[in-house]
Amino acid sequence: MDAEPFIGSEALGCGALSRYELRRHYRPLMPNVYLDKRIAPTLLHRTKAAWLWSHREAVVAGLAASALHRAKWVDDNVPVELIWANARTPKQVITRADLLLTGESELIDGLSVTTPERTAFDLGRRGPLGDAVARLDALGNATGFKAVDVLALADHHRHARGLRQLESALDLCDPGAQSPQETRLRLMIVNEGYPRPQTQIPVPGPNGQPRYYLDMGWEEHNLAVEYDGVQHADALGYDIVRNEYIAQAGWTTIRVAAGHRRPDIMARLRRAWDEVAPPLILR
Numbered sequence: 001m002d003a004e005p006f007i008g009s010e011a012l013g014c015g016a017l018s019r020y021e022l023r024r025h026y027r028p029l030m031p032n033v034y035l036d037k038r039i040a041p042t043l044l045h046r047t048k049a050a051w052l053w054s055h056r057e058a059v060v061a062g063l064a065a066s067a068l069h070r071a072k073w074v075d076d077n078v079p080v081e082l083i084w085a086n087a088r089t090p091k092q093v094i095t096r097a098d099l100l101l102t103g104e105s106e107l108i109d110g111l112s113v114t115t116p117e118r119t120a121f122d123l124g125r126r127g128p129l130g131d132a133v134a135r136l137d138a139l140g141n142a143t144g145f146k147a148v149d150v151l152a153l154a155d156h157h158r159h160a161r162g163l164r165q166l167e168s169a170l171d172l173c174d175p176g177a178q179s180p181q182e183t184r185l186r187l188m189i190v191n192e193g194y195p196r197p198q199t200q201i202p203v204p205g206p207n208g209q210p211r212y213y214l215d216m217g218w219e220e221h222n223l224a225v226e227y228d229g230v231q232h233a234d235a236l237g238y239d240i241v242r243n244e245y246i247a248q249a250g251w252t253t254i255r256v257a258a259g260h261r262r263p264d265i266m267a268r269l270r271r272a273w274d275e276v277a278p279p280l281i282l283r
Contacts, residue, residue, distance in 0.1 A: 125162025
């Protein structure tokens with residue numbers, strides 16, 4: 001057998017494995033679905049196993065579908081969501097008897113998966129609004145789906161739950177976000193009453209071509225806000241040169257890292273804004 005999940009009864013039926021070999025060398029991921037014991041199961045393994053468990057009838061949805069569309073920042077431990085009418089599910093599998101219309105699914109690596117637009121429709125309706133926006137940002141970054149297409153799809157599901165949140169999440173979505181932390185920072189800024197920042201702002205080099213990109217900010221004011229993730233030693237030199245160049249290009253940059261408190265971030269932004277931009281009446 002290969003390194004992919006497989007249906008145990010099928011392997012036994014065709015003589016590929018004996019019952020002893022199946023018990024000795026493979027672990028069950030789902031009822032009657034196995035994987036080599038030497039392999040640590042990933043979300044992709046679990047997704048394929050869940051689809052096989054459904055007798056190859058289900059459509060992969062939600063975050064598992066987002067990951068298949070190559071969205072980043074999907075936790076490897078999230079439950080696998082399937083659109084399939086079966087209330088008795090294995091651990092870490094969620095089934096939904098949702099209406100799925102023609103054209104709302106496609107094949108990826110042999111699996112039936114919700115399209116980017118249908119995946120966005122599902123992700124935007126569920127969970128806290130901030131989480132929904134972060135998930136849409138990641139999916140949009142990977143697929144380039146258009147909000148107008150998701151809203152057109154929603155017109156065919158007028159009785160679905162969460163449509164009001166979906167509209168809000170799509171309005172706040174920005175595929176330029178490069179991490180969930182950037183999404184949360186952007187939403188924090190918008191919720192305080194600042195104009196929505198542009199993302200991935202190019203800073204041109206001497207030849208006029210983009211040399212660096214700023215996480216978010218307001219180009220008309222040369223004011224940027226950047227989220228600093230975990231720094232690795234080999235990246236410090238690059239960041240020093242980058243930051244010096246951006247400052248010489250006339251940008252004021254507010255740098256934010258994990259552990260910085262919201263009041264402190266907003267106070268720093270307010271001071272910088274007052275120096276370079278017209279006054280705002282903030283919340």
